[in-house]
Amino acid sequence: MSNAPHILVIDDEPQILRAMRTILTEKQFRVTTASRGEEGLTLAATNEPDLIILDLGLPDMDGVDVCRRLREWTQIPIIILSVRDSERDKVAALDQGADDYLTKPFGIEELLARVRVALRHSAHALSVQGAQSKVVKAGSLVIDLAWHIVKRGEEEIKLTATEYKLIAYLAANHGRVLTHRSILTQVWGAADADHTEYLRVYMRQLRKKLETDPERPQFILTEPGIGYRFIADE
Amino acid sequence: MRNFTYLSRFWQYLLAFVLIASLTALFFSLRNVLDTTLIALLYLMPLGVITAVWGLGPGITSALITFLSLNYFFIQPYYTFLVHQPTDIVILMVFLMVAIVISQLVGQAKAGLAAATASEREATQLYELSTALTGSHDEDAIAQILAKQVHAVAECEYIELTITGARPFVYQLPESSSPARPPELIVPIEAARGLLGEIRLWRTTPMISSGERRLFQTFASQGALALERAWLAQAEARARVLEESDRLKSAILSSVSHELRTPLSTIKAAASSLRGREVRWDSPARVELVAAIDDEADHLNMLVGNLLDISRIESGVLKPKRDWNILSEIVGSVLGRMKHLAETHRIEVDVPESLPLVPVDYVQLEQVFTNLVSNSLKYAPVDSVICIRAQVEEEESIHVQVSNQGPQVPAEDLERIFDKFYRITAADRVTGTGLGLSICKGIVEAHGGHLWAENLSDGLAFNFTLPLIWDGTKPPQFPMDAETE
Numbered sequence: 042m043s044n045a046p047h048i049l050v051i052d053d054e055p056q057i058l059r060a061m062r063t064i065l066t067e068k069q070f071r072v073t074t075a076s077r078g079e080e081g082l083t084l085a086a087t088n089e090p091d092l093i094i095l096d097l098g099l100p101d102m103d104g105v106d107v108c109r110r111l112r113e114w115t116q117i118p119i120i121i122l123s124v125r126d127s128e129r130d131k132v133a134a135l136d137q138g139a140d141d142y143l144t145k146p147f148g149i150e151e152l153l154a155r156v157r158v159a160l161r162h163s164a165h166a167l168s169v170q171g172a173q174s175k176v177v178k179a180g181s182l183v184i185d186l187a188w189h190i191v192k193r194g195e196e197e198i199k200l201t202a203t204e205y206k207l208i209a210y211l212a213a214n215h216g217r218v219l220t221h222r223s224i225l226t227q228v229w230g231a232a233d234a235d236h237t238e239y240l241r242v243y244m245r246q247l248r249k250k251l252e253t254d255p256e257r258p259q260f261i262l263t264e265p266g267i268g269y270r271f272i273a274d275e
Numbered sequence: 276m277r278n279f280t281y282l283s284r285f286w287q288y289l290l291a292f293v294l295i296a297s298l299t300a301l302f303f304s305l306r307n308v309l310d311t312t313l314i315a316l317l318y319l320m321p322l323g324v325i326t327a328v329w330g331l332g333p334g335i336t337s338a339l340i341t342f343l344s345l346n347y348f349f350i351q352p353y354y355t356f357l358v359h360q361p362t363d364i365v366i367l368m369v370f371l372m373v374a375i376v377i378s379q380l381v382g383q384a385k386a387g388l389a390a391a392t393a394s395e396r397e398a399t400q401l402y403e404l405s406t407a408l409t410g411s412h413d414e415d416a417i418a419q420i421l422a423k424q425v426h427a428v429a430e431c432e433y434i435e436l437t438i439t440g441a442r443p444f445v446y447q448l449p450e451s452s453s454p455a456r457p458p459e460l461i462v463p464i465e466a467a468r469g470l471l472g473e474i475r476l477w478r479t480t481p482m483i484s485s486g487e488r489r490l491f492q493t494f495a496s497q498g499a500l501a502l503e504r505a506w507l508a509q510a511e512a513r514a515r516v517l518e519e520s521d522r523l524k525s526a527i528l529s530s531v532s533h534e535l536r537t538p539l540s541t542i543k544a545a546a547s548s549l550r551g552r553e554v555r556w557d558s559p560a561r562v563e564l565v566a567a568i569d570d571e572a573d574h575l576n577m578l579v580g581n582l583l584d585i586s587r588i589e590s591g592v593l594k595p596k597r598d599w600n601i602l603s604e605i606v607g608s609v610l611g612r613m614k615h616l617a618e619t620h621r622i623e624v625d626v627p628e629s630l631p632l633v634p635v636d637y638v639q640l641e642q643v644f645t646n647l648v649s650n651s652l653k654y655a656p657v658d659s660v661i662c663i664r665a666q667v668e669e670e671e672s673i674h675v676q677v678s679n680q681g682p683q684v685p686a687e688d689l690e691r692i693f694d695k696f697y698r699i700t701a702a703d704r705v706t707g708t709g710l711g712l713s714i715c716k717g718i719v720e721a722h723g724g725h726l727w728a729e730n731l732s733d734g735l736a737f738n739f740t741l742p743l744i745w746d747g748t749k750p751p752q753f754p755m756d757a758e759t760e
Contacts, residue, residue, distance in 0.1 A: 128596065128638060146576055148569070221598075238599035238632055238751050245601055245628070256607035256624075263608055266596065266638040 046160055047071040049088065051081035052096040052122065061094065064149055078102030082110060090117060092159055097123040097130050105133045112138035118159035128266035135220045135267070142218060158216035177212040179260045179273040182251060184212040203228065204247050211261065215273035218264050244269065287329040291337045294321050299344045311349050315366055318345060319373055326377040334374035342367045397490055400428050404494055408501040412508045414438060418446045421498040425491060431478035438472040459483055462491045466499040530709065534578055538571035581710045585695060588717030595636035595721050597745060602626055602633050602665055602673065609644040619657045626665040633673055634745030639718045646711040647677040647737050655681030655734065672743055678736035689728045
């Protein structure tokens with residue numbers, strides 16, 4: 042039990058805290074809660090949790106600021122909670138280093154999926170880059186990050202250099218949301234960070250080559266107003 | 276003006292003299308034919324005319340000249356001014372009497388006429404003022420009209436009109452600054468509820484007469500009436516707006532409370548029956564109840580979202596966060612999300628990939644498609660076709676059509692279906708807040724587009740346009756196949 046991952050939930054609404062504590066404890070996590078930003082920052086420093094779930098609408102501080110202050114000293118994965126229609130805040134928090142987001146109200150499967158992905162990525166970051174993380178499988182797709190090869194079944198798919206850079210970045214971070222800005226910076230460079238249209242066009246090309254139905258993608262998902270998420274096998 | 280009067284007076288005397296002199300010459304030539312008495316009588320004619328036309332002064336002067344001419348030329352002894360007989364005195368007296376009596380009569384008639392003309396002019400001016408003021412419900416306009424009329428009638432050098440009250444202001448004519456001295460006349464603008472302002476008038480010559488003073492007071496009270504009327508009309512308009520917003524608020528409240536309670540009742544019933552152990556752990560009803568709670572929670576979330584959206588659109592804070600987007604991707608993502616909802620209908624999509632990129636807010640446009648498609652799903656019969664088409668129109672905008680084979684909308688309601696809380700069918704047949712279409716309209720218009728409904732031969736179509744030009748920029752294009760591995 043003491044090895045169970047430790048989750049810190051920062052939210053000002055007691056009902057949400059109550060529900061999260063019940064659900065996460067049931068799923069064998071250790072849970073600490075804080076209802077204010079300052080309290081959350083202190084608990085994060087003293088308890089060193091494995092994951093932080095942070096509500097963006099806190100009474101004492103802006104959630105984006107909490108995110109930034111955490112990132113000044115730790116890489117603990119952060120999942121932010123926010124209401125619908127606050128894409129700007131979500132993107133700001135994600136660009137400040139948050140790992141993922143959930144829109145209230147959310148289903149429990151969604152919450153657990155995000156928690157799993159966030160914990161896995163933090164484990165990767167800590168581990169020596171093992172060979173097994175170099176191959177990402179999604180359905181019949183195989184993306185070999187070491188050999189720079191993308192295959193469907195046994196058949197190799199021809200990709201341009203940019204397309205490969207794009208799918209490699211998505212696959213290496215599979216399960217995680219990636220903002221437009223982070224993808225553009227990573228693939229095209231900081232100077233092109235605002236050219237969302239590149240992304241739109243290249244993503245369409247990529248979907249045509251990788252997805253069975255490009256209009257209803259299974260692997261490369263659009264996160265409206267935020268960015269993209271690559272879904273791989275667990 | 277005054278010099279002109281002096282001049283014309285001099286001319287009057289001169290003309291009177293000339294007239295009598297020429298008649299004297301005429302009579303003189305007929306002296307042998309005409310009797311002296313007859314000549315005396317004939318002299319009364321020019322005398323009467325002169326007095327009637329030019330008044331007492333020229334009249335009496337003419338009487339004297341006539342008497343002297345008669346005496347000199349026609350009464351014996353000729354060529355002397357001597358008065359020999361008492362009858363001559365009588366003639367002189369008669370001439371003078373005639374001049375005086377006629378001038379008095381004419382004078383009275385003239386004065387009467389002048390008074391009538393003056394009062395007619397006053398009536399006309401008042402009529403003009405009240406006509407100009409009728410129908411004007413704007414305080415500034417009223418003040419302007421009043422000042423202009425007073426200025427024109429008074430022919431004054433400067434006028435200043437002050438309106439006190441909730442929105443005080445000053446109107447001046449001409450627009451230069453007022454003379455340094457105090458005004459010659461101050462007329463208060465007074466109405467039943469007190470002093471509304473005043474007219475200040477500068478005019479030294481001619482002095483302002485009591486008649487003019489009275490006229491301007493009448494003008495001022497006309498202005499006061501118009502101002503009061505304007506204020507009453509404004510108050511009434513405000514009351515109407517309040518009443519309308521009140522009516523809308525109660526419509527919102529009743530619609531919202533009804534719509535919010537429906538999912539809440541389901542959730543409450545399902546949750547409490549699960550909690551009360553009335554449903555067995557392994558019963559299939561349990562799965563049903565849990566699914567109901569889940570679905571209704573989503574529904575509730577959507578309702579709250581819609582209410583937030585409409586209030587954002589109303590208050591004008593709905594600002595699209597534009598990016599260059601692929602329309603077919605948006606449509607695909609919406610249909611993917613609505614997959615389980617859309618099983619009852621056939622959905623045909625004709626949104627070519629070759630369309631240019633559109634500068635839109637991805638999330639908001641998703642919502643437009645979601646609302647239009649779910650509206651079609653609600654009203655169109657099961658198994659009918661819902662069609663989504665898009666094409667470029669004149670290179671500057673994109674035209675999107677979402678059509679269904681549902682019931683048509685009466686022509687007079689085609690506009691109104693986009694009104695808030697407006698629903699054409701009975702509210703109990705179809706669920707929803709009646710906000711979906713107004714939200715679509717709000718979003719499309721915030722993008723600079725236009726949304727309208729149209730009856731088709733076999734159903735209803737929603738059309739909207741989206742501009743392709745964003746801040747003067749055309750959609751970017753990429754030579755995608757230029758780069759190969």
